[in-house]
Amino acid sequence: MSDKTRFLLDETEMPTAWYNVQADLPVPIAPSLDADGNPMGPEQLAVLFPMECIMQEVSQERYIDIPGAVLDVFKTYRPSPVIRAKQLERVLGLPAGVKIFYKYEGVSPAGSHKPNTAIPQAYYNKLEGITKISTETGAGQWGSALSIAGALFGIDVEVFMVKVSYEQKPYRRALMETYGASVHASPTNLTAAGRHVLSMDPDSTGSLGIAISEAVEVAATHDDTHYSLGSVLNHVCLHQTIIGLEAVKQMELAEEEPDVVIGCVGGGSNFAGIAFPYYHRRLNGRSKARLVAVEPKACPSLTAGEFRYDFGDEAKLTPQMEMYTLGHDFVPAGIHAGGLRYHGESPLVSALVRSGDVEAVAVHQVASFEAAVQFARAEGILPAPESSHAIRVAIDEALAAKEAGEDKTVLFNLSGHGHFDLSAYEAFNAGKLQDYDFAAGATLCEPE
Numbered sequence: 001m002s003d004k005t006r007f008l009l010d011e012t013e014m015p016t017a018w019y020n021v022q023a024d025l026p027v028p029i030a031p032s033l034d035a036d037g038n039p040m041g042p043e044q045l046a047v048l049f050p051m052e053c054i055m056q057e058v059s060q061e062r063y064i065d066i067p068g069a070v071l072d073v074f075k076t077y078r079p080s081p082v083i084r085a086k087q088l089e090r091v092l093g094l095p096a097g098v099k100i101f102y103k104y105e106g107v108s109p110a111g112s113h114k115p116n117t118a119i120p121q122a123y124y125n126k127l128e129g130i131t132k133i134s135t136e137t138g139a140g141q142w143g144s145a146l147s148i149a150g151a152l153f154g155i156d157v158e159v160f161m162v163k164v165s166y167e168q169k170p171y172r173r174a175l176m177e178t179y180g181a182s183v184h185a186s187p188t189n190l191t192a193a194g195r196h197v198l199s200m201d202p203d204s205t206g207s208l209g210i211a212i213s214e215a216v217e218v219a220a221t222h223d224d225t226h227y228s229l230g231s232v233l234n235h236v237c238l239h240q241t242i243i244g245l246e247a248v249k250q251m252e253l254a255e256e257e258p259d260v261v262i263g264c265v266g267g268g269s270n271f272a273g274i275a276f277p278y279y280h281r282r283l284n285g286r287s288k289a290r291l292v293a294v295e296p297k298a299c300p301s302l303t304a305g306e307f308r309y310d311f312g313d314e315a316k317l318t319p320q321m322e323m324y325t326l327g328h329d330f331v332p333a334g335i336h337a338g339g340l341r342y343h344g345e346s347p348l349v350s351a352l353v354r355s356g357d358v359e360a361v362a363v364h365q366v367a368s369f370e371a372a373v374q375f376a377r378a379e380g381i382l383p384a385p386e387s388s389h390a391i392r393v394a395i396d397e398a399l400a401a402k403e404a405g406e407d408k409t410v411l412f413n414l415s416g417h418g419h420f421d422l423s424a425y426e427a428f429n430a431g432k433l434q435d436y437d438f439a440a441g442a443t444l445c446e447p448e
């Protein structure tokens with residue numbers, strides 16, 4: 001075992017190919033369907049996505065090369081560090097055999113893992129001569145990441161931001177605008193989908209599903225415009241595997257094999273990123289790691305949703321995918337981990353939960369913030385509220401091992417920092433955060 005704290009790779013050691021879990025699934029995922037229930041061909045998707053992403057969406061190749069121009073941008077912030085949480089271990093009073101490591105994706109220019117897919121997506125669009133990308137954003141992290149990538153590759157970015165976040169997070173909007181993006185509070189009057197929602201409910205606070213409908217409509221009705229999604233889809237999960245591919249090498253430097261690998265899930269991409277390479281390692285007999293996906297109890301698609309075909313958006317403009325879902329018309333409670341408020345879940349992550357290869361758990365937001373604050377005071381990094389769900393379970397796993405007198409090595413993905421989420425921390429510090437439990441009949445519970 002290494003006694004070091006930070007496990008770093010040189011840029012020359014950065015992975016040069018992504019890992020495609022579709023080559024190794026126990027049961028292949030079902031094809032995407034159009035609104036009439038017919039399998040969708042690449043031509044139908046080409047109005048929305050560059051062909052390279054469409055091919056990646058269905059590819060069965062185990063490894064897919066990362067383009068050189070993408071690697072060059074990645075080198076400005078990758079490889080990201082793996083850090084042993086020694087101060088946190090001390091605060092928790094863990095015995096020597098119980099260790100916590102985290103992969104830190106907050107070092108990217110957007111402060112989260114999302115540039116890992118925004119950069120290749122912008123690059124592939126640029127190659128096809130696309131001049132504008134429309135997208136949605138919840139908490140603002142995806143919009144920020146795509147705005148940065150658009151600026152780097154000279155593509156205009158138009159962002160439909162869920163209204164509740166637009167109002168809660170003015171600095172995320174300022175950030176996107178600084179990178180040159182245009183940002184609208186969704187639902188808007190700019191699209192038929194937005195006008196329809198407003199006609200039913202003029203005070204709608206929006207949802208990711210509604211914002212996706214608006215962004216998809218803009219792309220579908222303009223030849224020079226494509227749409228881009230920051231999670232859920234297979235090519236997005238593929239791009240995020242650079243996280244886990246690096247982490248495997250870094251844990252080798254640490255001379256540790258994790259017993260459990262943990263990530264939070266909104267649409268599933270950062271979890272896929274850290275977990276899929278470990279899934280592959282398990283198939284090769286080199287790892288026994290349990291893979292744990294953590295979602296909020298307020299939006300529990302994996303633990304309380306149904307596994308079935310559903311649309312990715314409110315207005316049914318996206319393909320239908322087979323996944324765990326709470327229903328495309330689900331409007332989640334206004335919890336502070338905005339990036340986890342999505343009704344569906346990556347079909348790839350869903351498939352591995354269904355096959356029993358991935359465990360899913362749901363945690364409350366107050367308990368997650370408690371873990372985040374404990375982590376921040378020990379390790380110094382202020383976590384994104386999304387990531388705090390993974391921290392909750394990482395701490396609980398370590399404490400359970402301590403109780404049981406067992407050795408355990410925990411690895412979790414710290415998907416981002418929380419510097420744009422200070423209103424959430426302010427609410428938590430003031431004792432104003434509430435828990436919202438979807439499965440228990442959507443009742444509000446007072447903080448403990």
Ligand SMILES: *Cc1c(COP(=O)(O)O)cnc(C)c1O
Pocket residue numbers: 111112113114141142230231232264265266267268269270271339340384386387415416417
């Ligand atoms: C967007 C986001 C998430 C949730 O998205 P996934 O696709 O499930 O990873 C988690 N953490 C952070 C910091 C995010 O920005």
